[in-house]
Amino acid sequence: MAAATLRSVLRRNRLLPLFETCHLRDRLFFSSSDVAAAVTVCGTMSPDPHFMVEYLVNSCGFSHSEAAKFSKSLAHLRSTEKPDAVLNFMRSRGFDGAGIRKVISRNPSHLCVNVEKNLAPKFQFLRDLGLSESDIVDVILKDSAILRLDVHRSIVPRLEMWESLLGSRELVLKHLKKTRWFLSSTVEKRMHPNLKFLRDECGIPEERVSSVLRTHPTFILQKPESLRALVVRAEELGMLRHSQMFMSILKSLHMASKETLEAKVELLRSFGWSESEVFSAFKQTPSILSLSMESFRRKMEFLINEVGCVPSFIADHSSLLQYSLEQRVIPRFRVLEMLNTKGLWTRRGKFLSYVQLSNTKFMERIVLPYKEKVPELLDILRAGECEGK
Template identity: 30%
Template sequence: MSAFCCKQSSILLARLAVNSRIAVTSNLGFQKFRFLVIPINFLSHERRLTSLADRSVEEKHSFAVTYLVDSCGLSQQNAVLASKKVHFETSDRADAVLSLLKKYGCESSHISRIIRKYPKVLVADPEENLRPKLEFFRSVGLSGRDLPEFLMSTTNLLAYGLENKIIPVYECFRNIVGYDAKPSALLKSCNWWVPGPVAQRQIVLNLQHMEELGAPRDMIMSSLNFYTTVYFQRSAVFAEKAKKLIDMGLEPTKINFVQGLAAITKMSVSTWQHKTEIYKRWGWSDEDIRMAFRKDPLCIRHSEEKIMTVMDFLVNKIGIGSSDVARNPIIVSFSLEKRTFPRSSVVRFLQMKGFVNKKLRMSSFLKLSEKLFLDKYVTKYQEQVPHLSDLYQGNLDIKELGVGFEDMNWKTYV
């Protein structure tokens, strides 16, 4: 009787699963999903469809990667990254975009960099979207090699609307700084919104104040591009902060003066005090802090975690004197993971092997561009030290080579 009841119950459950939406749990080959019981054979069909869809996505992704490598000159790694930001199944539009860029003077090296920085340009309408912008850039004076160079450095500008963004901001800043300003400098300001009349007046007053302090016009224009919001402050506040920087020893004729303005513009007194206290934990005096700020004002903007992590590596792992770091604060700004540690590992190993002077200053190789560092410290010794590239890329730990940072005190060689 019990077995018969169980069998009947099972049949009933199966019927309910097919004909109703009642939540049921059983052991008859059904899986419960929220409030709907779905037969396993139906789920298998769904999984097959999902698998086919995933395969289709992979094929599209593979097509984009291949195109980015073969037609745009991107490396495999950069192509994979770019393919996550742009999707296309055929090359028709992308081919038209590349053809248009070439007509406006872009060569392979320009195109590669433009696509790497802004891959979505490949799916933009070449005639309705891109050509009008390129024509406008040319009309304001960007011609010849200037246009490709400008596009490489300001690729994100291609994402903005011409009528509602680029032209209004360009005209606004041209009226503010004067008609003799370089077109490229004005267009770079298009990363920002169109200031209202009051904001425009403040910008004019602040720019005039910088000129009165002796700042070169080229530097002012450059700072307007990179630190635009600094000039959006009320003129009285701007003048007060400028005086504070001068009292600290910063010179208005140098770009770090504007960096100093940027550093303290959005920083409260309490935040400033907190950041200085962090450095004081490492033995910095008030004079060390002022000296570091004069050399690299942005050092005060780092998070507590970054400051503590970098200082721990430099002081405790390598053995650099804390006050020596204050004399070269730029090394605090570098990425520990991507720059300081891998470069230090390579140079440390080369020193132990006698290829590099042991009195080499740390700041000398940390400040080098990526290309110069590779040429001078990796490629140059690749034959003598085949695994040097693996060490630099993080595929090999320096301790595996039998040396460590503690083997040499770099204290006096910052």
Template identity: 35%
Template sequence: MDIGLSGSDLAKLMTKDRTIVERGLVTHLRPTIDFLRKILGSDEDVVKAIKKSSWLLSFSSHQIMKNNIVLLRNSGVSDVKIRKLVLICPSYLTQKPEWVKDLLHRLEKDFQIPLHSPMFPYGFHTLAAQKKSNYENKIEIFKSFGWSNEYVLMMFRKLPYCIALSEDKIQKALSFYMKRLGCEPAYLASHPSILVFSLEKRVVPRVQVLKILDEKKVERRKLGFYYALSIKETKFMDYFVLPYKDQIPDLYEQLNKIVAP
């Protein structure tokens, strides 16, 4: 039966979920695939989406997907953002429209991310992927370290994924940056990606290297703290380790630790 996908694409799909045939879904695959193709633009992306969530092909999902697309468009979400959202996690399209509408409201009103923002798909995914009580608990951790609601929102708008981190990782990161290094909430909220960096593999070793250089009072590159943590491992080595390998042999003890996550 012609369902609008090439033989290789169909093989990938059937390999991913053999129950498609067992459940008798082949008879109505064509209209569903045509609908997904209109949203995603290519057979390759259609296959990617279905491989991530084979429930896109369930008996009841076709009309639900249409209703959700209409809801997103009527709410002001562009087709480009919808495509991005579907590629991140296509199962969102199969949720009840009431669920999608509630999430849109929370994202726009509670977290102040406009639906036309580049961060919209990532903010939506972050909230959708966890229970409301879970991310509320994480926000309370930030506030226990003196963060205002405005700083939490600033961080979320810049990098929603920070609220997807585990409570333990958030606690450890805030303890290290704020209590040990003296970073202020304003700084961390405006540079949220450093909260995501691995403390053990990236942050602590690099901080130790910079500390050794400063204690030895050597001339070194005066890069900002955020930049020093963000640059690639090879650049960090070139800037802060290799030039001092003869002058400060101790730096070599840190070599195996300076590994980017």
């Protein structure tokens, strides 16, 4: 049943029209001369089982202690033929010395990969996806396990799953280029169990899950037991599984350890919030869970000491804490403060309402009507923009 469910998910937004051609391209795009350029036909033979230590030092630039450590998994080699081929191929594809050392240090057995049967077709496959050679280097440096994955059995199903979840090929490629372990986490052991748990046990619609994954795909790559622990933590905050904010809370908790969360709770209590106010604020505005301790402190201090907000007001309107202090909160407060000192601001209203205005509306309603009498207002806003850069 689980396999059938997975297959049905993989059929949506299929990538196979592109991927099915890759087996042929593996043969068509690489002539013997192309591969031969990267392969040393006859490597150095050595009867010494420890010759790989010197090889890693001389060919890759490792220290002797590093080479001794990494050579243990290469003790079966009696020739440098395969390592020579791998190193030559990687250099020909844009890897520098540091990049090569990074890949090998993660898994020295990458030096045993067959260039013609494994590496060359895989690089061509990644190019067919739309990645440039520099993109491919970046992808592999982030997730070198790709080098040992089978294209058709592993990479294709995972990319299909990602396109189904994210909704577009463009997002798949975007995250493939910037997200670590994007392909090396297995569908069967992590993605599929996590999706099933969120859907069947938590009652969270797939589109709500997908909306979080579009910006935080690593959320679904965590261990299933870790996801279940996150759900328990969210429920301890008083969140209900069927709440529309539940996925946002889970995402924020995923980005903060339990110890960090407890420290933030204590910090907010030091400003006079009750525990119920803390949890209410987190439920109302889950994104503030990802704020750093310093950001929390600075925002609370400014709102209390400069703006004059009482702590309970901030707790009831916790969305104030999600806005940038330097780029939004402080500049807008200074603008209103300047208008007040000039006797031009007679209207009254909650500061929150002015913070919530879009940049365009704040400019139209608050700044432009007074730009002739108080030209400094524009300078205040520009200073805020520069401060945030």
